[in-house]
Amino acid sequence: MSAEKERALPRIVVVGAGFGGLAFLRHFPAGLARITVVDRQNHHLFQPLLYQVATAGLSAVDIAQPIRAIFGSRPDFQVLMGEVTAIDLAARRVTHSRGELDFDYLVVAAGGKTSYFGHPEWEPFAPGLKSLDDALRIRRLILCSLERAETEPDAAKREAAMNIIVIGGGPTGVEVAGALAELTRTVLHRDFDHIDPAKVRVRLIEGNARLLSMFAPELSASAQRQLERLGVEVQTGVRVEAIRAGELVVAGQTIRADNIIWAAGVGAEAVARTLGVETDRAGKLKVLPDLSLPGHPTVFAIGDIVALTDARGTVVPGVAQGAMQMGRHVARLLERELRHSARPPAEREAFAYRDKGSMATIGRSAAVAEIGGRKLSGFPAWIAWLVIHLLFLVGFRNKFSVLLQWTYSYFTYKRGARIITGISGEKSAGSS
């Protein structure tokens, strides 16, 4: 392509290289536009396996892929590492930590962030799980607590160090609680001299009447049974009233626990509010059926930053599938328009979510899944979970490495990633 012709191409800016942004980029053909993707991280993160990094099953590098490496061969793509701080729809300009970007078309795929339901003061005491740094922080928290318990002479303090509370009974909370129960009961149980890691209490707290409320009730019940078999204490229908340093108030009762993990709420990234368009209570963007912003036909929002009930009346869930399908929808829609005319048509195809199923893993041979109306529990659900997560993991090296770690752990009952890093950084940052 000549430099002149290239300059005449429309500019598309994609904010975020998560599942939504990546799906858009993959489905958008070469030669129709100049595309810039901007993300605050240098990597795409396979979020569904993040809990395994937090629980020492995988290393950070296994579930991340450098964005530049994914798109190195596309000359029409530009990758930028920077945090988007504001989007000006009138000026058609994105401001990020390193400069500004003008756009003709914009795809906002900045994702979600941990939300504390109006209690941001809880964050320092109950870390969430959205980034690699979050996962490494939780791993450090748990492993350091056990090291502290090993030398703690005071019984009450030792007990607090051996108390783990996971807040939120969605897939992340269920997976974290199950993995931590396995870690303490089958991996670490012979490692310590003065404490018995099998006595670590892992509690899972959910505000709804049942776990995994997006699944069928019998699968929720099955998940709870499978968790309890692993030693997790499950409490449903109770609300967290307060979180302080090493302390939690739930249903009027105060529990001392050094390890509190927040897996309860997902809100939208803060950049959503800078757009000056309507958002819901969680800060998520309201979009038209075609995924464009009302009044801005060349600006789209996809993934966790969006709150959407689709054309068929389905509330699109905040999962990888939802984001990926939205990304592909916008890519195809934009491709058609850029091929045929420069102007958006009066009526566009509406996005329709196709539910390909949900699954959550609990532990070794323990999971629940709902695929195409079929309900699976235990071993078959677990195998389905393994296969699908391996298939969708980005990068051959990652697939291979994760498969090996899993095989190794399955046969040896060991976890390779029990390595504490970042203690010095934590200290100087002043956070526990």
Place this chain on the structure above:
Amino acid sequence: MSAEKERALPRIVVVGAGFGGLAFLRHFPAGLARITVVDRQNHHLFQPLLYQVATAGLSAVDIAQPIRAIFGSRPDFQVLMGEVTAIDLAARRVTHSRGELDFDYLVVAAGGKTSYFGHPEWEPFAPGLKSLDDALRIRRLILCSLERAETEPDAAKREAAMNIIVIGGGPTGVEVAGALAELTRTVLHRDFDHIDPAKVRVRLIEGNARLLSMFAPELSASAQRQLERLGVEVQTGVRVEAIRAGELVVAGQTIRADNIIWAAGVGAEAVARTLGVETDRAGKLKVLPDLSLPGHPTVFAIGDIVALTDARGTVVPGVAQGAMQMGRHVARLLERELRHSARPPAEREAFAYRDKGSMATIGRSAAVAEIGGRKLSGFPAWIAWLVIHLLFLVGFRNKFSVLLQWTYSYFTYKRGARIITGISGEKSAGSS
């Protein structure tokens, strides 16, 4: 063993679980003593491959092994994660961050730390490479600099972001410089749009007249040629005069560089000075030929914390081999004494270092090695280096994972660990 008999056993405290401490623990038989090993990290680190974590070839978890996992099956061992702050030889007591330990026998194997030759003020601007956190910090520094260069409009600032200076031409400096030249020239060269990573300048600065001064002169010359073939600019016989933020003064000349890596000096861990015995200028302990401290026949020091010329007049080098041989020497010596009598004999066997060879890798098919008097260069040296490092890496999982990463990188010219983590921590810690 009955609890009573166990209580009567002497207590051995081992400070540090590096190569020296680990070798002692492995060679000391069960049933003769109650042993406590205390380390500030929860893992043993395979330091010879640390530079590959810093240069995005391996992930942190690949070269570390939890200490508890190594010794989980030895009931006579106790593992403690804590930082030793002082050792009182008169009271026979070790003070660490979580409490105190009394001992009958002590093995000080606390290792070395980066030394700035009396210029501790250089540390914030020129990170060293001794721990996993150091390695991840250097990886972050280099990868973030290139990201910054990609969007930097100012030519001088862009150039500074693309300048890498490695100070110190020992094995670590040579390996880091070679690996960074390869990273920028063969791995990242197609990833960026506005900068050409192949134009990153990598300079290696050494105060001595030649690189790798512990090798034969022809190998030093070969190493320099191999480095220059990769694009590294080598400067020998020049001294660093000052290091400031993003700036280095060497041989009267000021160079602007955002990436300065310190691989020049190793001093002793600070705890050496709390012993109240004689140390050299670098703070290293002077020991008797049997590795005990003068006047303290039940206290030994081994590894990088020691400065020693052995019984045959050889200066024991600060490498894994030296520490491991010292650890084994003390284990055998203590075993004999504990089996036969409680009192140290008048004369003990002196430690003699057995040089099994030295090697340094430079890049793909590029290395130098001196093994049993034979001098190797290039491909054969590189293969020898690979085999020996794989053999000595602790843990089957680690060996297997590293072998795979290396095979993958060899055939694909990719490096899997180009993931930036810890940016948020860096920010709040206020460093760079």
